[in-house]
Amino acid sequence: MGVIRMSYLALEHMSKLSGGRGGVIVNIASLAGLGPLPSCPVYTATKHGVVGFTRAMAAASTASGYGIRFNVLCPSFVQTDLFVNTTSNLGQFSHLADVAKQMEDKFGVLNTSEVAECVLELVKDETKNGDTLLLIPKGKQYMTFPSFS
Template identity: 70%
Template sequence: MALSGQTAVVTGAARGIGRAVTELLLQHGATVTVTLHNAGHVVEVALLDVDESAGLSLKASLDQQHGAQRTLFLLCSVESEEQTKAAFQKTVETFGRVDILCNNAGVLNEAAWERSVSVNLVAVIRLTYMALEHMNKGTGGRGGVIVNIASMAGLGPLPSCPVYTATKHAVVGFTRAMAAASTALGYGIRFNAVCPTFVQTDLFSNIYDRMGMFSQLAAQTRKFATTGVLNVSEVAAGLLELVTDETKNGEALMLTGGGKKYMTFPTLS
């Protein structure tokens, strides 16, 4: 799949993995809608102001490198039905289409577990279904690809973060089921998940403060981290492979310090 002329929507794009993904897609010829997810505990004006500043700063930087017409910044919480729907509409109005969705926005906070479920899982489902309205070949769309940022915690348990583990397992399962449904129903959309180990982002740097009742397991989590911490560009490269390789559908790509591996799962008969 060549990216030239393709339009992508990236959530949580102002920093970390989202920013790396945005920059890499632009380098390969795509146009990108940058939707920014507020990463605070609640949606507050101060946090939104800070996030808006980060998003506009990224937009200004990308404008200098690629031109103002290649990106569109929208202040958008992935927890808001109204804001996410408006973001897709604005993308289509501006660029004419949606070809790629990267569900990247995520949080880790075992004490605020309901919000973790809302951001990490419910929002992924919400945005996927909204993207279907614009991408589904069965209803006039052009098809495309949706890549969800999951985690190694979506493949095996992270004991200090059971809710985070549950949400990422669910993202992997949702991705694989949607891939099968798309094939069966002719959506023309591929679905894949990236499952990195620890990545050098704000989420990782604050993980030991967000374990809630499981903080006693911090030392065990540090042992997991000794297997290698990825940089954001490595995760972006994995996503790019899943976007551009049209043979990849229903895949969970595990990324560790030792390299990459496509996971195999038991089949249901």
């Protein structure tokens, strides 16, 4: 809910329709927002929601003339306190800790400065609106989705 509430609050203050100057909002999802993390189904669902919400807000902003770009960054595992304590927080899915470790080994672990660099890219590149950027230690990739327009 935090992503939604903050996006709406920012929209209220930033929208050119309400006297704001426009701008950019970059939401942070996760690799789990693009595919399942079996050991964390609820986390996976919420991160899919962040991706979908951000893309829908970008489309709404364009259609409404808000003057705000919305993008979403989906990093793989990031060296944070949440990541360090992941296995102790799996609850009923603790038996899948080995699966989570295999995914970590496959995709790798980022440091926070790598994530920050991609946030800046999404902010600075004025052609980016509704974009989803996957970041893993081996590189980054903009995702493509079906278009309904």
